[in-house]
Amino acid sequence: MQTAINDMAIIDKINVNYLQSIKRLINEAELIIFDTNLTQDAIDYICQNFSHIPIYVDTVSGVKASKIEHNLNYLNCIMPNLNEAEILSGIHAKNDGDLSKIATYFHEKGLQNIYITRGKQGAYFSGMSNGEIHTEHLPALSGDIINANGAGDAFMAGLAAAQLSKMSLTNTLIFARACAFIAAKSEHTINPEMSQALVAEYMENNNE
Numbered sequence: 001m002q003t004a005i006n007d008m009a010i011i012d013k014i015n016v017n018y019l020q021s022i023k024r025l026i027n028e029a030e031l032i033i034f035d036t037n038l039t040q041d042a043i044d045y046i047c048q049n050f051s052h053i054p055i056y057v058d059t060v061s062g063v064k065a066s067k068i069e070h071n072l073n074y075l076n077c078i079m080p081n082l083n084e085a086e087i088l089s090g091i092h093a094k095n096d097g098d099l100s101k102i103a104t105y106f107h108e109k110g111l112q113n114i115y116i117t118r119g120k121q122g123a124y125f126s127g128m129s130n131g132e133i134h135t136e137h138l139p140a141l142s143g144d145i146i147n148a149n150g151a152g153d154a155f156m157a158g159l160a161a162a163q164l165s166k167m168s169l170t171n172t173l174i175f176a177r178a179c180a181f182i183a184a185k186s187e188h189t190i191n192p193e194m195s196q197a198l199v200a201e202y203m204e205n206n207n208e
Contacts, residue, residue: 011037016045029053031160036064043067047074054163058156062087073110079156081117099124100135107133115176117155125173138173141181141206150190154183158199171203178202 019026019042026032032050035058036043047055047068054076059065065080065088072078086092089105099116103126106114113127122139158176167175178199183191 008037012039014038014042016041019045023049026050027053030164031056033058033156033160036060036067038067040067043071047071051075056156056160056163058152059084059088072106075111077113077115077159078106078111079115079117079152079159081119081152085114085116096124096137100126103133103135115155115159115173117152117180123155123173123177125169127169134169136169136173138177141177141202143181143185145184147187147189148184150188151180151184154191154194155180174203174206175199178206 026046027050031054032046033056034043034046037060038046048071051074055074056077056079057068057075059068059078059080062084065084068075068078069088080088082093085102089102091098091102091105093099093102102116103114103124107126107128112129114125116124118124118140120140122137124135124137126133126135155176158179159172161179162172162175179194182194182198182202183189185191186193
């Protein structure tokens, strides 16, 4: 992709009044995913009214990520890239060791889990459970990348699917990585070959 133009006006329709009108439906969800293209009021409403449901957030960009800054304690998981994580935390990662400093910043704000995507350097995870922090780094898969558009969304979808399937942490990372890699191997934003079976095949063949 060389150029893209997005008309985001429809996002404004997902306002507090609309969310209130479907509150019962939202409360039936096992998991909530939103990104920071939503308005600040909508984000605040979701976070402050549905934190009893795991909430996953794609931070979208460094600027838009600031919308969740005062809502971190309501969230189960955020998925920023490294640049977004640095901007939101105010910490510049000069080396891999600094990733733990970034993660600690978010945990101290009340966030449970953070997945930092790092492109060709893979993904970094840090999670807080029962007062203990668990971290893990998974390298990126090697292979030809045709189109990276949609890879981030596929990674988030993989995290959500793994959460609902109650996968282990390691398998969650491997599953999400496989989803992103499959997405990136297609010229389409959504790889038409994406399937549970294909993801399982990539997991089996790339389980380092």
